[in-house]
Amino acid sequence: MDLNEQNDFLSIIDENQKIISRYCLMYTNELMTFEDLYQETIYNLWKSYQSFKGNCKSSTWVYRVTINTCITYIRLKYKRGHHLELIKAINVPEEIAADNHKSELYSMISRLSMIDRSIIMLWLDEKSYSEIAETLGISETNVGSRLNRAKDKLKQMFNQSKS
Numbered sequence: 001m002d003l004n005e006q007n008d009f010l011s012i013i014d015e016n017q018k019i020i021s022r023y024c025l026m027y028t029n030e031l032m033t034f035e036d037l038y039q040e041t042i043y044n045l046w047k048s049y050q051s052f053k054g055n056c057k058s059s060t061w062v063y064r065v066t067i068n069t070c071i072t073y074i075r076l077k078y079k080r081g082h083h084l085e086l087i088k089a090i091n092v093p094e095e096i097a098a099d100n101h102k103s104e105l106y107s108m109i110s111r112l113s114m115i116d117r118s119i120i121m122l123w124l125d126e127k128s129y130s131e132i133a134e135t136l137g138i139s140e141t142n143v144g145s146r147l148n149r150a151k152d153k154l155k156q157m158f159n160q161s162k163s
Contacts, residue, residue: 009049013042016062019125020045023063026121027070041069056134063122063135071114108157116150123147 013020024037045065052061109120115136122132129140129147136143 005049009046012058012062013045016059019059019062020066022125023066023070023121026117027074037070037073040073041066044069060131060135063127064137067118067135071118074114104161105154105158108154108161111157112150112153116146116153119143119147120150120154 020038020041024034024041028034028037045062048061048065052058109117112120115138118136119132122135127135129143132143132147133140138146
């Protein structure tokens with residue numbers, strides 16, 4: 001990799017640092033583990049940079065690699081028997097924030113399947129169905145269906161917790 005490519009890579013990382021941090025925080029709550037996951041994500045981005053052809057936006061590529069790294073991390077963590085908690089790492093809709101239920105919402109999101117969690121996270125990041133579909137490698141129809149079901153599940157969990 002030449003110096004220009006290295007500079008381009010560093011520029012992409014710099015532009016998308018919030019995405020990487022937010023997703024790494026979303027999938028862990030331990031500082032050391034966050035740092036490990038963040039470092040692993042940067043490493044995976046570096047390894048796959050030369051295969052990044054620019055067929056999609058660089059942020060879409062960053063989302064894809066970051067989410068895949070986090071999901072792989074979770075699979076390994078669950079195999080080791082660790083419990084995973086979600087911390088405040090994303091912005092939530094105003095009505096939830098106004099009710100001071102952020103940590104409750106994060107906890108509920110953490111109970112969704114990995115793919116539904118990723119869809120919700122991308123949706124909260126205001127990504128379009130087509131961007132979510134491209135990032136996760138599923139169809140836009142599947143995104144819509146899964147997003148609606150995930151929202152329904154979250155609504156049910158939220159209503160049960162208020163009772």
